[in-house]
Amino acid sequence: MNQTERQSAGSSKLDALALLTQDHDKVKKLFEEFEKLKTIEDTEDEKLDIVQEICAELTIHAKIEEEIFYPAVIEAIGQLDIMDEAAVEHKETKEQIEQLVLMAPEEEFYDAKVTVLKEMVEHHIKEEEGKMFPLIQKASIDLAALGQRLSQRKQELQMDMGMIGASMSTGQGREQTQRGPMP
Structure with a gap:
């Protein structure tokens, strides 16, 4: 089992906050990889691969937050300013991704x-x-069930984007490519 398969298989058992934090950590590491390449000449192919993976990861992450996580959070804590800010940040991130691709x-x-x-x-x-996240931890929300829903949708989106094989959801899939295609 390769790294992506371990992460995907393991993420199905994570609660919502742990799953989203894992996504955050992964994309931060990808940005670090990109930063290292900026100082080296003739790394265009590697840069492209990393940026494609960053864009794919962010696209999937934004979708699961917008479709599942944010509605559940709004139901639990209300439509606070932080939720409005998150929506604006997602819109700006998507615009930046559209330019980069x-x-x-x-x-x-x-x-x-x-x-x-x-x-x-x-x-x-x-x-x-x-x-x-601290507000969510204080609210009455089933983070384990929410994590399961997020994980399932994330796997569906990864399959749709060709990032993992169709049999991945059974734990027997093979990763099709190391770095997924552009969103």
């Missing part, structure tokens, strides 16, 4: 756009983990 690593401002995306995502993570 149309670019090549050798284009002017490519690295800068990735850096801006990184800063936007880091701010969003800080807000979620620092402000939203």
Whole structure:
């Protein structure tokens, strides 16, 4: 079983906050990998692979939050300013991703756009983990059941994007590609 399969298989047993935090940690590591490549010449292919994976991970993460997590949170804690801010941050992140997927690593401002995306995502993570998650922990919400729903939808989206094989949900799948296709 490779790393992606272990993470996907293990994520089905995580509660909602642990699953989302795991996603946050993964994308932060990918941004770190990209940062290291910025100082090395002739790394366009590697940059493209990492940015494609970042964009795919963020696209899936945003979808599961918007479709499942945020509605459950709003039901539990109400439509607070933090929820409005999260929606705006998601919109801006999607716009940045749309621009990046149309670019090549050798284009002017490519690295800068990735850096801006990184800063936007880091701010969003800080807000979620620092402000939203503590409110959720105090609310009466079944985080285990919510985590299961998030995990199931995440696997569906990964399959749709060709990031994991169709038999992945049974634990027998093989990863089709190391870095998934663009969203």
